[in-house]
Amino acid sequence: MKKLWGGRFTKSAEEWVDEFGASISFDQNLVEEDIQGSLAHVNMLGHCGILTIDEVKQIKNGLEKLLQRAKNNELTFSVQYEDIHLNIEKMLIEEIGPVGGKLHTGRSRNDQVATDMHLYLRKEVKEILGLIRDFQKVLIEKAEKHVETILPGYTHLQRAQPISFAHHLLAYFWMLQRDYERFFESIKRINISPLGAGALAGTTFPIDRSYTAQLLEFDGIYENSLDAVSDRDFILEFLSHASILMTHLSRFSEEIILWSSREFQFIELDDAFATGSSMMPQKKNPDMAELIRGKTGRVYGNLIGLFTVLKGLPLTYNKDLQEDKEGMFDTVTTIKGSLKIFTKMVETMTVHEEVMEKATKDDFSNATELADYLVTKGMPFREAHEVVGKLVLHCIQEGKYLLDLPLSTYKEASDLFAEDIYNVLQPRTVVARRNSAGGTGFEQVRKQLIKAKEIVDSRNEKE
Numbered sequence: 001m002k003k004l005w006g007g008r009f010t011k012s013a014e015e016w017v018d019e020f021g022a023s024i025s026f027d028q029n030l031v032e033e034d035i036q037g038s039l040a041h042v043n044m045l046g047h048c049g050i051l052t053i054d055e056v057k058q059i060k061n062g063l064e065k066l067l068q069r070a071k072n073n074e075l076t077f078s079v080q081y082e083d084i085h086l087n088i089e090k091m092l093i094e095e096i097g098p099v100g101g102k103l104h105t106g107r108s109r110n111d112q113v114a115t116d117m118h119l120y121l122r123k124e125v126k127e128i129l130g131l132i133r134d135f136q137k138v139l140i141e142k143a144e145k146h147v148e149t150i151l152p153g154y155t156h157l158q159r160a161q162p163i164s165f166a167h168h169l170l171a172y173f174w175m176l177q178r179d180y181e182r183f184f185e186s187i188k189r190i191n192i193s194p195l196g197a198g199a200l201a202g203t204t205f206p207i208d209r210s211y212t213a214q215l216l217e218f219d220g221i222y223e224n225s226l227d228a229v230s231d232r233d234f235i236l237e238f239l240s241h242a243s244i245l246m247t248h249l250s251r252f253s254e255e256i257i258l259w260s261s262r263e264f265q266f267i268e269l270d271d272a273f274a275t276g277s278s279m280m281p282q283k284k285n286p287d288m289a290e291l292i293r294g295k296t297g298r299v300y301g302n303l304i305g306l307f308t309v310l311k312g313l314p315l316t317y318n319k320d321l322q323e324d325k326e327g328m329f330d331t332v333t334t335i336k337g338s339l340k341i342f343t344k345m346v347e348t349m350t351v352h353e354e355v356m357e358k359a360t361k362d363d364f365s366n367a368t369e370l371a372d373y374l375v376t377k378g379m380p381f382r383e384a385h386e387v388v389g390k391l392v393l394h395c396i397q398e399g400k401y402l403l404d405l406p407l408s409t410y411k412e413a414s415d416l417f418a419e420d421i422y423n424v425l426q427p428r429t430v431v432a433r434r435n436s437a438g439g440t441g442f443e444q445v446r447k448q449l450i451k452a453k454e455i456v457d458s459r460n461e462k463e
Contacts, residue, residue, distance in 0.1 A: 022079045024087055026326050031075065033119040034084050035067045037112060037195060040215040042103055044196075048208050051102055059103050062096035084116070085109045106207045108199035110229040110317040115195040117325070119216065121238055122190050124332045125183050131339040132180045132245075133459060136173050138347045140452050143169040147445050150431050151266060151356035152365050161368055162360040162427040163440040165351065170448050175248040177455065182241045190234045193218040197228035200316040230316040232306065232324050239303040242331045243296075249338050250296040253289040256345070260286050265355050270348035273341065288345055292338045299334055302327030360427035364392050366402060369430045370421070377416040387413050 039060060046056035066088060069075050081087045086109075092100035143166035153163035193216060196202070196209035202225045209221045222228030259266035260274075269286055277283035309323045360366075367388050374384035391413055395401055403425050410417035423429055435441035438448075 023083045023322050023325065024077045024079055024081065026329060027084045027113070027116075028077050028087075029325075029329050030084050030113075030116040030120055031070045031088070032067065033116040033123075034088055034112070035063050035070060036119060037115045037216065038088065038103055039063050039067075040212045041107055041195060043215055044208055044212045045102075045105060047211055048206050050105060050205050050207070055099055055102055058096050058099050059092070062092045062100060063103075065095060066091055083109070083113070085112050106198070106203045106205040107196060108229070110199050111194045111197040111225075114197075114229055114231070115193065115216075117235065117328070118190055118192065118194065118218070121234065121328070122187065124336075125187060125190060125238065128332075128335060128339070129180060129183055131336060131343070132176050132183070133456060135339055135343040135346075136176050136180075136452070136456055138343050139169050139173045139176070140449060140456065142166075142346060142351075143173070143445070143449060143452075146351060146353070147442055147449070148428075149351065149353045149356060150360055150427055152359050152363060153440070159359070159363040159365045161434075161440075162365050162430050164431055164442060164445045165353075165356060166445050166449070167440040169346075170445070170452060172248065172252055173452050176245075179241065179245045179248065180459075182244065183238075186234070186237050186241060188219065189237060191217075191219045192234075193221045194228035194231070195221075197222060197225035200226055200229055226316045230313070230321075232310055232321065235324055235328050236303070236306055236310070239299070239306060239327065239331055242335050243300050243303050245335055246292075246296040246299045246338065249342055250293045252342070253293040256289040256349075257286045257293070260284075260289075264359075266352055266359075268350040268352070269345060270350075272348065273345040288341050292341065295334050295338060299331050302331045357427065361403070362401065364395070364402060366425045366427060366430050367392055369424055369433075370402060373421060373424050374414060374416055379414070379416060 042051065042056055042059045042063070045051040046053060051059075066075065075087075075091065077084070077087045078090075081090050089100065089104065092103060094100075146165040146169070149165040150162050151165050151168070152159040153161050153168070193209065193213035195212045195216070196207050213219075213221050222231070256267070256269070258264055260269055269284070269289075271284075273286070273288040274284045275287045277285065305327050306324055309320050313320055370391070371381065371384040371388045374387060375381050379387070391402065391405070391410075394409070395405065403422065407417065407419060407421070410421060431440055432442050435444050438444065
């Protein structure tokens, strides 16, 4: 079979070599973007007088038919034509005749594929922004219901201080807010047009790159043709932001897994987000959370993979750059799926408030409050720390908790202790009193919720 670029060659590669070199198995994901770019390009060719009005009309009609068939999943791609560009060009020529071959005037597959990926990522990042927003809304809704639900907060996975469950959930809201901002800000670097840069050096035809950029709703063009066809920073940036997002989801997954275990019993997942065991009938496994935690690794791998591809490439286009797409497609699929799963998983999970609160009473997470109490009475904190540490040791040796100790024991430790210590040590009091800005106090958590809702509401208006 004769290649569309085969004039220079006297023999064809064997079939298995063609299959190894072809990218159509994955870059067919760019079919709609490829046709959209071609429509803009042919409009520009007519606008600049490079093609006749009749030629432009024929090519546009053919491309629009192919676009409709693409949307209906009616196109059949062939590895013989290597990639999405040559497949579409071959189909266009079959549809409208030799005039279809004029579409490629003034462009190369190098600037064409770069344009496709810019269009693709722009569309997908905007969808990802919507999914992040949806998850944030669910976190707000869940947090509103649990401002005064208390549970142990942890450091080193050891119980540290009691906190509001809403406060814990809102920590992930703010992580996602940073994710949102990173993806949103990246659009200005994604939304640049490489179309018309040619293979690497531009073209002798009097094209108008700004015109095609305008038609495709890009903010501008690459100012350097070499940079235009070789730049993959925008994909690296996307993969980096995706990796950070998956880190946040993976951390939350780990907590969901722990909380739903028999040892914690803080929550129960809806059956739709858990599975059973083929052998053990009692099991309810948090498989979706585990999968998201596991899929984080593949997103990291996609980022490192592209870094490795790019690190030694001379300007401009090299076949290595064919390896920029599969990881990008996989990452888009992974983070969109993970966000959708997490949103519904958190929305439908049951919170065992009583179990959470009981856990704050059967520990020493109120010990810091005891030290702070002494400090307010005038004792230096370091001295208070030692006094409380000895009281905790005494409790451990006696099999008791701080609230179990008689006032006489407290008085032996320090004359500064009084009857009010028992109210101070109540977990609910401990949480309520932590009203420094950004703290877990119920008043501060409600202020957080107001800010969070303002952010999401203002974003809805902009979108």
